[in-house]
Amino acid sequence: MGKSKILIVGGTGYMGKRLVKASLAQGHETYVMQRPETEIGVDIDKVETLISFKKQGAHLVPASFEDHKSLVEAVKLVDNVICAVSGVHIRSHSILLQLKLVEAIKEAGNVKRYIPSEFGMDAAKMKNAMEPGKVAFDDKMVVRKAIEEAGIPFTYVSANCIAAYWLGGLCQFGKILPPRDHVIIHGDGNLKGIYVNEDDIATYAIKTIEDPRTLNKTIYISPPKNILSQREVVQKWEKLIGKELHKITLSKDDFLASKNVLDYGQQVGLSHYHDILYEGFLTSLKIGDEEEASKLYPEVKYTTVDEYLKQYV
């Protein structure tokens, strides 16, 4: 497979910067969209990130979601486009902005593959997701519909649970660092989640881009060793710190009762935890080998949950 030109949109974000790194590491000519909003205000970290991309060999491409022509011109520079605009309500949510990008890709007519901002649960399988969290999947489905209606070649990358959000807090809702004393167990704690290191997600996503096997398909990142229940995750942490945590079980009713005092963004997050830890949406996920990233790319040594948790000790 030859090396292509890849445009990354949302490149300074949590997933975006990893996609830029992975694209460069895999030898692609890498372009990163630079929005004019960067010039306003004092988001000095964003500027520093963009400059660091340039130093590593990426090209910065000025373009704006508010300027269709600039988007078309940016897209025309490359073969493939990956978008990683925000989609975590508690932080920022701009998934539907991609409709403008899809319009530009359609008009440019040269893009061989588009990977939209997904990198979570497969939106197509979340029709029964709890409200208001379902909005996250509904918006991603709106984008998918636009991509498919425009006839744009695509790959949807479903990464299940991004590790820092889920493993960091041992799958406790609202926590991103592991406890050393007690832990809330959601329900019986036995339903399985699928936890994936964010750098591995980026590596796999870039791998799919020139792969004919992944054309117009959904690819799942579901590393076999990382399919674990909350209790199994907690056990791994206990082994690492050499201490058993006090377990407090939280019933579904009590968990849901806490929803009303939360703001909208937090309610969206709570819904996702409900779907995974109380309803077992991922426990029932069936994936064929031909659509699972670690099977498609056995040369990638993915990060196991033990390895990931070690950084918090």
Ligand SMILES: NC(=O)c1ccc[n+]([C@@H]2O[C@H](COP(=O)([O-])OP(=O)(O)OC[C@H]3O[C@@H](n4cnc5c(N)ncnc54)[C@H](OP(=O)(O)O)[C@@H]3O)[C@@H](O)[C@H]2O)c1
């Ligand atoms: N399943 C999971 O566990 C999980 C967890 C986290 C994220 N995700 C998914 O991963 C994807 C990326 O999320 P992320 O957390 O990496 O995003 P993020 O860091 O919050 O934001 C990514 C980028 O989006 C762009 N952006 C943000 N607000 C914008 C606005 N108002 N207008 C235009 N652009 C804006 C910015 O890009 P530039 O400034 O560089 O242009 C920003 O750096 C989303 O689809 C999300 O749903 C899944």
